[in-house]
Amino acid sequence: MRITISGLPGSGTTSLTYHLAEMHRLDVISAGEVFRQMARERGLTLAEFGSFCEEDPSVDKLIDERQREIALSNTHIIAEGRLSGWMIQEADLKIWLKASLECRVRRIFDRDQFSDLTAAMQATKEREACEALRYQQYYDIDIGSLSPYHLVLDTEMWTVEQLAIIVSSAIQTLQKSE
Known part of the structure; x- marks a missing residue:
């Protein structure tokens, strides 16, 4: 089973990805982790690295x-990243996670240890605008379009465990139809 999990920053993609990977013994390739690591290696904030x-x-x-290369070489993997659903068209299940800007900023504030919520809000808005521009310029992708996704889940409504149950049901249904 090849799965993609995408969503805007703070929507819970990383949490759900690793929860599902453990449940279903799937490998993971995370674009966000690679991006954050590259920013840290250069001593840049995410917004600064995005501008770079x-x-x-x-x-x-x-x-x-x-x-994409790693995901296509493995049939038991979750590819997590903003564009995964667009880039890995061969995925068996493409998931988009959504949450309000306010919810996502609170999560980012906690995760990235911002000094205050206003700074987290500003950084998140800048990052999202920067990413949307890059995706449009590089690939002609409108990140707001949910057209490639099979499943859209609201992460404000469900816990990660509940989301995993929903996705696991979809996985089981797809496996039965193979």
Whole structure:
């Protein structure tokens, strides 16, 4: 089973990805983790690294190509990332996670240890605008379009455990139809 999990920053993609990976013994390739690691290696914030990527498209394309390559070489994997559902068209199940901006900013505030919510809100808005522009320029992708996804889940409504039950049901249904 090849699965993609996508969503805007703070929507819970990483949490659900690793929960499902453990439940179903699936490998994981995470574009966000690669992106954050590359930003840290350069001593840049996510917003600064995003701006750098705007100037040098090769970084984004390298991350996207590598994730696609790994996902296609493995039939038991979850590819987690904003564009995974767009880039890995061969996936058996493509999931988009959604949550309000306010909810996502609270999660980002906690995760990334911002000094205050206003700073987290500003950084999140800048990051999302930067990413949306890059995706449009590089791939002609409107990140707001949910057209490639089979399943859209509201992470404000469900806990990660409940989301995993919903997705597991979809996985089981797909496996029965194979």
